[in-house]
Amino acid sequence: MGDGLPIPNSDDVSRETSTAAAISALADALPPGDNDSPLAQAVAEDARKRITLVGRTFPRPRHTRILTVANQKGGVGKTTTTVNVAAALAQAGARVLVVDLDPQGNASTALGIDHHADIPSIYDVLVDGRPLTDVVQPCPDVPGLFCAPATIDLAGAEIELVSLVARETRLNKAITAYLDDTGGESVDYVVIDCPPSLGLLTINAFVAAREVFIPIQCEYYALEGLSQLLNNIDLIRSHLNPGLHVSSILLTMFDGRTRLAAQVADEVRQHFPQETFRAVIPRSVRISEAPSHGQTVMTYDPNSSGALSYLEAAAEMAERAARQEETR
Numbered sequence: 436m437g438d439g440l441p442i443p444n445s446d447d448v449s450r451e452t453s454t455a456a457a458i459s460a461l462a463d464a465l466p467p468g469d470n471d472s473p474l475a476q477a478v479a480e481d482a483r484k485r486i487t488l489v490g491r492t493f494p495r496p497r498h499t500r501i502l503t504v505a506n507q508k509g510g511v512g513k514t515t516t517t518v519n520v521a522a523a524l525a526q527a528g529a530r531v532l533v534v535d536l537d538p539q540g541n542a543s544t545a546l547g548i549d550h551h552a553d554i555p556s557i558y559d560v561l562v563d564g565r566p567l568t569d570v571v572q573p574c575p576d577v578p579g580l581f582c583a584p585a586t587i588d589l590a591g592a593e594i595e596l597v598s599l600v601a602r603e604t605r606l607n608k609a610i611t612a613y614l615d616d617t618g619g620e621s622v623d624y625v626v627i628d629c630p631p632s633l634g635l636l637t638i639n640a641f642v643a644a645r646e647v648f649i650p651i652q653c654e655y656y657a658l659e660g661l662s663q664l665l666n667n668i669d670l671i672r673s674h675l676n677p678g679l680h681v682s683s684i685l686l687t688m689f690d691g692r693t694r695l696a697a698q699v700a701d702e703v704r705q706h707f708p709q710e711t712f713r714a715v716i717p718r719s720v721r722i723s724e725a726p727s728h729g730q731t732v733m734t735y736d737p738n739s740s741g742a743l744s745y746l747e748a749a750a751e752m753a754e755r756a757a758r759q760e761e762t763r
Contacts, residue, residue: 494755503629514545648685
């Protein structure tokens with residue numbers, strides 16, 4: 436990678452293997468939760484995640500992965516998923532850029548990034564052609580995490596983009612130039628947070644990305660929104676970005692006490708067995724509270740069930756890609 440990571444020697448590898456084996460054995464030694472006690476099950480599961488995941492370094496991709504986090508249905512945890520997965524990856528050793536493409540600027544708020552009207556933002560990149568390097572800011576709480584913020588000006592970008600040349604590819608060109616300027620491989624992930632609609636902003640995100648990451652709320656209406664989203668992804672693939680594909684589906688706001696949540700999860704896994712993560716994100720007060728403090732849940736309460744679940748999802752995403760790269 437661009438950071439010049441050291442090549443481990445055989446002693447280092449042996450030590451890491453022994454440590455991983457010890458951690459795995461410790462996690463396996465935890466007593467199982469009482470089948471009659473959901474609380475005991477949850478406590479035991481969180482303990483396993485804490486032992487096996489906290490402090491680990493995840494495998495970094497060989498090439499920059501560009502993901503668009505999208506769902507046309509609002510309120511499914513899209514922005515929450517964007518910032519928390521990005522923060523989890525950065526805490527595990529990756530360099531991550533979040534592009535806030537939602538005029539509400541919620542991702543910028545959660546990352547503690549200043550995004551008032553006078554701040555250079557992604558609006559200036561899309562409409563005025565300003566270099567992305569001019570607007571990117573470091574996240575104050577998580578080393579290795581950066582953000583291109585959104586300001587209220589972005590609300591008018593949909594109209595202003597209509598008359599511009601190559602209106603669908605402006606974000607793609609900006610990200611490509613940014614990766615070239617930074618050496619490309621020094622950025623492991625570019626994660627784009629979209630508005631909950633299929634306008635020119637979302638189309639720009641789809642054209643710029645190679646992968647689509649879909650958070651799905653575990654409720655019935657979420658399945659209807661998913662079919663519409665997949666149809667639109669097919670249109671983008673046919674006309675603008677042949678390489679675009681759905682790589683990741685994450686179940687959010689999961690309530691294990693309801694039969695409906697389990698049914699929705701089973702149906703999604705049945706239709707998308709390869710794309711759907713094993714990790715699920717529970718309903719969590721801590722996840723909801725974190726943005727009001729200008730933080731992700733990863734720094735606000737790293738030992739909460741929500742933070743541990745997002746850490747598990749990030750680990751699964753990184754490790755799945757590493758396995759796929761090994762088989763190529």
